[in-house]
Structure formats: structure tokens, C-alpha cells
Amino acid sequence: xxxxxxxxxxxxxxxxxxxxxxxxxxxxxxxxxxxxxxxxxxxxxxxxxxxxxxxxxxxxxxxxxxxxxxxxxxxxxxxxxxxxxxxxxxxxxxxxxxxxxxxxxxxxxxxxxxxxxxxxxxxxxxxxxxxxxxxxxxxxxxxxxxxxxxxxxxxxxxxxxxxxxxxxxxxxxxxxxxxxxxxxxxxxxxxxxxxxxxxxxxxxxxxxxxxxxxxxxxxxxxxxxxxxxxxxxxxxxxxxxxxxxxxxxxxxxxxxxxxxxxxxxxxxxxxxxxxxxxxxxxxxxxxxxxxxxxxxxxxxxxxxxxxxxxxxxxxxxxxxxxxxxxxxxxxxxxxxxxxxxxxxxxxxxxxxxxxxxxxxxxxxxx
Numbered sequence: 001x002x003x004x005x006x007x008x009x010x011x012x013x014x015x016x017x018x019x020x021x022x023x024x025x026x027x028x029x030x031x032x033x034x035x036x037x038x039x040x041x042x043x044x045x046x047x048x049x050x051x052x053x054x055x056x057x058x059x060x061x062x063x064x065x066x067x068x069x070x071x072x073x074x075x076x077x078x079x080x081x082x083x084x085x086x087x088x089x090x091x092x093x094x095x096x097x098x099x100x101x102x103x104x105x106x107x108x109x110x111x112x113x114x115x116x117x118x119x120x121x122x123x124x125x126x127x128x129x130x131x132x133x134x135x136x137x138x139x140x141x142x143x144x145x146x147x148x149x150x151x152x153x154x155x156x157x158x159x160x161x162x163x164x165x166x167x168x169x170x171x172x173x174x175x176x177x178x179x180x181x182x183x184x185x186x187x188x189x190x191x192x193x194x195x196x197x198x199x200x201x202x203x204x205x206x207x208x209x210x211x212x213x214x215x216x217x218x219x220x221x222x223x224x225x226x227x228x229x230x231x232x233x234x235x236x237x238x239x240x241x242x243x244x245x246x247x248x249x250x251x252x253x254x255x256x257x258x259x260x261x262x263x264x265x266x267x268x269x270x271x272x273x274x275x276x277x278x279x280x281x282x283x284x285x286x287x288x289x290x291x292x293x294x295x296x297x298x299x300x301x302x303x304x305x306x307x308x309x310x311x312x313x314x315x316x317x318x319x320x321x322x323x324x325x326x327x328x329x330x331x332x333x334x335x336x337x338x339x340x341x342x343x344x345x346x347x348x349x350x351x352x353x354x355x356x357x358x359x360x361x362x363x364x365x366x
Contacts, residue, residue, distance in 0.1 A: 033059035033106035037113060042102075044089045044117040053113060056082045057106040068100030071115050087113065092120045096138045121361060124292060124306050125212040129363040132211070133203065136359045137184045142168060143177060143200060150177065151199040151333070161226070161338035162346070163188055163197040170196045182358065186334045188225065189352035199333035207234040207327035208362055214292035214303075216358035217248065219285045220334060222350025225252035226341025229291055229357075231328040240268045243323035246276075247302055248291035253344040256284040258291070260302035260310040265320040277302075277310040288358050297325060332357055 038054040055062060055075075064085045066073045070092075077083030087102055102113040121131055135147060143150075150167040157165070169175055170191045177198040178185050188197040219227050231245040244263035250256070261269070261276035268274055281289055281304050292303040301311040314322045334355045337346045 033057045033062075033109045035062070035104055035106050035109050035111040037104060037111055039113065041114045042087055042089075042116075044092075044115065046092045046118040046120045048088075048090045048092070048117075050086060050088045052084050052086045053102075054082070054084055055104055057104075057109075059106045059109075062104060062106040064102055064104050066100065066102050066115075068098070068115075070098055070117070071100050071102060073102055085113075087115065089115065089117055092117050094120060096136045123212075123214065123361060123363065124290070124303070125214075125361075125363040126294065128366055129212050130366050132208070132362050132364045134359065134361040135184075135202070136182065137179045137357065138182050139179075141179055143179060143184065147202055149201045149204045151201065153199075155195070159335070159338040159340070160342075161335045162224075162342065163195045163334075163336040165199045165333075166196050168198075184332070184357040185354050186227075186332060186357075187352050187354045188220070188334050188336045190348060195336045195348075195351065197334045197336055199331065199335075202330040202360065204329045205234065207231075207329035208364065209325065209327045210295050210297065211362055211364040212292065212294050213247070213330065213360070213362050214290055215247075215330075215332075215360040216288045216290050218288045218356040218358075219250050219256075219258075220353040220355045221252065221255070221285045222347055222353045223253045223344065224337050224342055224346030224348070224350060225353055225355075226250075226335035226338055227355045228331070228333055228335070230331050231293075232331060233323070234327040234329055239263070240270075241265050241320075241323065242326070243328075245293065245295070245300065245324065245328060247293045248304070250284065251341045251343075252350070253341075256281055258284055258304060258309075260293075262300060262310070262312055262324075264323050266317065267321070275310070275312050279304060279307075279309055281305070288356070295324065300324060330360060330362070332360075 036056040042051050064073050064075050072088040075085040097119050098117045100115045104111040151165045152167050153165045155162050155164050172191050176187050176196050186198040215229050229248040233242045236242050240263045246261040248258050250258045258281045259278035290305050294301045299313050302309040335341050
């Protein structure tokens with residue numbers, strides 16, 4: 001009796017194994033099928049879209065499923081060697097890019113269709129401009145190293161500033177840059193008699209030439225702070241000949257007054273010829289406000305919450321006046337003291353103090 005029971009059990013196991021090896025849903029597809037699909041990627045705009053993909057397999061049966069709930073899948077002719085799968089993605093209600101996949105199965109074989117959808121972005125970008133890069137700071141606790149680079153420099157490096165720029169953390173491990181609650185936080189703090197802070201570059205080796213660029217920022221408080229959202233040329237050789245674009249700056253001794261400036265050989269603050277404009281932005285240190293630039297071959301205009309701050313035309317005077325036709329990269333930093341930030345002294349009781357960035361977005365003309 002025992003031998004008979006053991007034999008039945010083994011036969012049952014073999015039956016299950018054989019069934020698993022060859023079954024696919026309720027059919028009998030081959031265990032290793034060659035799958036061919038007409039499209040391997042599907043890039044969806046923020047308002048959604050649909051695509052139909054042709055599927056061919058050497059087996060006589062296939063199926064499909066989506067890896068994420070925002071992707072809907074319908075398929076036809078799954079009981080034959082060829083058919084179609086229709087992928088539908090609705091509006092993206094989030095402020096971040098969504099990614100997933102549709103997996104085609106046939107026997108033991110799998111083939112994926114990568115699906116990506118643009119973020120839902122509210123912006124003042126002009127009509128005809130498309131989002132080409134952005135960071136919403138919605139994932140992880142640190143900046144994405146493929147997009148961002150930290151500057152590392154001792155105090156006095158530029159403008160007689162007092163902070164030491166470090167990569168992420170101070171020698172004792174305090175964070176000067178971090179991603180938290182959907183925000184980039186840059187903090188100036190004092191440790192063992194030294195002030196530390198952060199300065200980060202977006203796409204420092206690539207940059208962008210022309211576009212509409214905006215960021216939502218909450219400025220730090222304290223006499224001595226000097227936060228900035230600005231741009232420098234990728235192929236930098238000398239300053240000011242290669243240009244500098246300051247989208248937004250503020251100094252803590254003059255709170256809530258933000259400015260924009262352009263620097264070039266023909267207009268530079270060291271000679272009193274700079275192109276600059278300052279305006280009051282009520283609550284800039286208490287809440288998030290949007291700072292932006294519309295940069296073309298003919299004009300640079302900066303904005304504060306959609307209002308024009310500075311506008312400067314390219315009048316054809318040459319590179320000394322307009323070195324702004326090369327790629328520039330985006331910078332966020334929080335300086336402490338220095339020629340401007342410390343011109344009326346610093347108040348170390350304000351430390352630590354933090355600059356927060358909710359997002360940064362780059363749009364370019366289609």
C-alpha cells in the first residue's frame with residue numbers, strides 16, 4: 001500500500017511538472033518560442049495615448065500583461081501565432097515621469113515593450129516649447145548623479161565667500177544637499193568653526209542652448225545668505241568673456257528683493273556696466289516662487305512669478321556684448337558672506353539656513 005501511494009505521488013508530481021513545462025494559460029505552447037514585435041518602446045505625452053503593436057510567435061499561443069496600473073492592455077488573436085496588443089495610457093496626473101512595460105509571453109519566452117509617459121507639467125513656457133529635461137526631486141534622498149554635479153571648493157574660492165562647498169555632506173556627516181519631501185534642500189551650516197554649503201550643476205557637460213527654464217524656489221533667511229539660480233557656459237575659458245546668466249539672486253540683508261543680471265565683456269559689474277534689475281518678491285523667504293528665463297538668439301528675458309524682471313536684446317554688437325549663443329548649464333547654490341552677500345556683515349545665529357527647490361524644468365522650441 002505504501003509503495004502504491006508513493007508511486008501515485010511521484011506520477012502526480014511528474015504530471016504537474018510536465019504540465020507546467022508546456023502549458024500557457026490553458027493551451028500547449030512550446031516552451032521556448034521566438035517572439036517578434038513591431039515596436040519595442042512607447043513614449044506617451046502627458047495627456048495620454050494609444051498604440052497597437054503587432055505580435056508574432058513561433059508558438060500557437062501568447063499573452064500579454066502590464067507591469068504598472070497606469071498601463072491598460074487589450075490583445076487579439078492570442079490563440080494563434082500572430083495577433084495585436086493595444087496599449088492605452090490615460091492622462092498623467094502626477095508631476096513626474098511614469099515608466100513601465102508591457103510583457104509579451106509565449107511559452108517560456110518573454111518580450112517587453114518599454115512604456116514611458118511625460119510628467120504633467122504646469123508651466124508658463126511659451127506655446128511651441130517642449131519639456132526636454134526636468135527634476136521634480138520626487139525620488140531618492142540624494143541628487144541623481146547622472147544629472148547633477150557638486151562643486152567642491154574651500155572658502156575664498158570666489159567673491160571672498162566664506163562657505164566651503166562640499167559633496168553632499170560635511171566632514172562630520174551633516175547634509176548640505178539632500179532630497180527630502182519632494183524638494184532639493186541646500187543648507188549652509190557651521191561645523192567646527194567652518195561654514196559649509198552646497199553648489200550643484202545640472203548637466204554640466206551638456207547644458208542647453210536657448211530655451212525656457214524655470215524653477216520654484218523658497219529662499220533662505222539670514223543676514224549673510226546669498227542664494228542663486230543661474231547659468232554658466234559649458235565650454236568656459238574666461239570670465240566675463242564667455243558670459244554669465246543670473247536668473248535669480250538675493251542677499252539676506254535685503255530680504256525678498258530678487259535680481260537678475262547678465263555678465264559679458266561689455267557689461268560686467270566690476271566695471272559698473274552690468275545689465276541688472278531688482279524687484280520685490282513678497283514672501284520669497286516664506287514660500288515658493290517661480291523664477292524663469294526665456295532665452296533665444298535675439299533676447300533674454302527673466303521672470304518672477306510670470307512678471308518680467310529683466311529684458312535684454314541681442315543688437316548685433318558681437319560676442320563682447322552677446323556671448324549667449326553657446327550651451328549653458330544650470331546652477332543652484334547657497335553662498336555665505338562674500339563681496340555682496342557679506343557686504344553688510346553676516347549673522348551666524350541664522351545658521352543653519354536652507355534654500356529649497358521644488359522643481360527645475362527646461363523647455364526648448366520644437
